[in-house]
Amino acid sequence: MTDIELPEGITLLDAPLAGIKVDTPAATGVIYFNGAHIAAWTPAGQHPVLWLSDQAILEPGKAIRGGIPLLWPWFGAGDDGQHTPMHGIARVSTWNLLRAKVSPAGTANIVLGLDGAAVDPGLAPDLPRDYRLELHISMGKTLIVQLVVFAGDSELFFEDGLHSYFAVGDIHKTRIEGLDGAAYSDRLTDGCATQQGAVSFEGETDRIYESRETLRIIDDEWNRTLLIEKVGSAQSVIWNPWIAKAAATPDLGDDDWQEFVCAEAVNVRDQSVNVEPGGRHLISQTISII
Numbered sequence: 001m002t003d004i005e006l007p008e009g010i011t012l013l014d015a016p017l018a019g020i021k022v023d024t025p026a027a028t029g030v031i032y033f034n035g036a037h038i039a040a041w042t043p044a045g046q047h048p049v050l051w052l053s054d055q056a057i058l059e060p061g062k063a064i065r066g067g068i069p070l071l072w073p074w075f076g077a078g079d080d081g082q083h084t085p086m087h088g089i090a091r092v093s094t095w096n097l098l099r100a101k102v103s104p105a106g107t108a109n110i111v112l113g114l115d116g117a118a119v120d121p122g123l124a125p126d127l128p129r130d131y132r133l134e135l136h137i138s139m140g141k142t143l144i145v146q147l148v149v150f151a152g153d154s155e156l157f158f159e160d161g162l163h164s165y166f167a168v169g170d171i172h173k174t175r176i177e178g179l180d181g182a183a184y185s186d187r188l189t190d191g192c193a194t195q196q197g198a199v200s201f202e203g204e205t206d207r208i209y210e211s212r213e214t215l216r217i218i219d220d221e222w223n224r225t226l227l228i229e230k231v232g233s234a235q236s237v238i239w240n241p242w243i244a245k246a247a248a249t250p251d252l253g254d255d256d257w258q259e260f261v262c263a264e265a266v267n268v269r270d271q272s273v274n275v276e277p278g279g280r281h282l283i284s285q286t287i288s289i290i
């Protein structure tokens, strides 16, 4: 997956999946080449910021439960509800490591790439094959994740997202600020509503908020606030499966729903992205502890 020389603080992993491990004075983390998947990030002296299921399936070509799955080029089962795999092909494709550096302060700067021509055409028959994706990761005290989509000679039309799972001390003592007044579409009822105040959790939650705003995940159990700034994302999906859906999801433990919330930067449905031939699109999240 790579023949580039790795600096001190970044080592290759070959099991359970190929990838790299970051271990510097600023942070530790794991990135798998399967899906360019950031499976772990823990800034020095902190609880893990990303949540990963103990039952995650770590096999090439399989989606990983937790961390930051990439969502591209469709959301869920796509506009017709028939697309597989769920959330598209980026998270189940094998990416290449293009760059790995570590700054003097211990921030790892990593770039992974995926060439459309290398992806099984059967996975997404409607896509032209000359697109290219890059994931730029800056992992230190702050985590910056940028997905860049480059169109080839044809126009590209897609949905995209960073489907981040955030670890929290207790979902009952967690709220998300930054969405007050935002319109949302409720995926559980197909209804629409407007958010009043902070988002708190009392049951299964699966909403697409029309909002470009910065989010704050306030975690009263661990007494910390995660700040999630984003660029190039018109919507935020907030998801927690709660009891029944967690129990029905094979790669989630029965009690896992209490330990995480997904706050996803996305462009889906009416906010799908159109990139002209030769153009590019960037979506990013910058995650810090305040």
Ligand SMILES: O=P(O)(O)OC[C@H]1O[C@H](O)[C@H](O)[C@@H](O)[C@@H]1O
Pocket (backbone or CB within 6 Å): 063, 076, 086, 087, 187, 206, 207, 237, 238, 239, 262, 264
């Ligand atoms: O199970 P996955 O394909 O990883 O999807 C997990 C979740 O992703 C998003 O948050 C969707 O809005 C949810 O409806 C979905 O259940």
